[in-house]
Amino acid sequence: MLENERKFNMPKSTGSSRSAMTRSAASRIQSATARANGGSVSKGSFAARAQSAAASNSSASTTSK
Numbered sequence: 001m002l003e004n005e006r007k008f009n010m011p012k013s014t015g016s017s018r019s020a021m022t023r024s025a026a027s028r029i030q031s032a033t034a035r036a037n038g039g040s041v042s043k044g045s046f047a048a049r050a051q052s053a054a055a056s057n058s059s060a061s062t063t064s065k
Helices: 003-008 023-036 046-063
Strands: none
């Protein structure tokens, strides 16, 4: 096993502790993706889907109150 593999080897998620995507989490994901790709975030990327999910979750929480 390589040094980097050991450092980033994380346990697989069981899916039992799922929570809604927040705007701040989506922002962190998009920011990291943009930094890694010279400022651009591709349409359909995980970062773009995270932003979409956060927007949906945000609007759902405001309409249910």
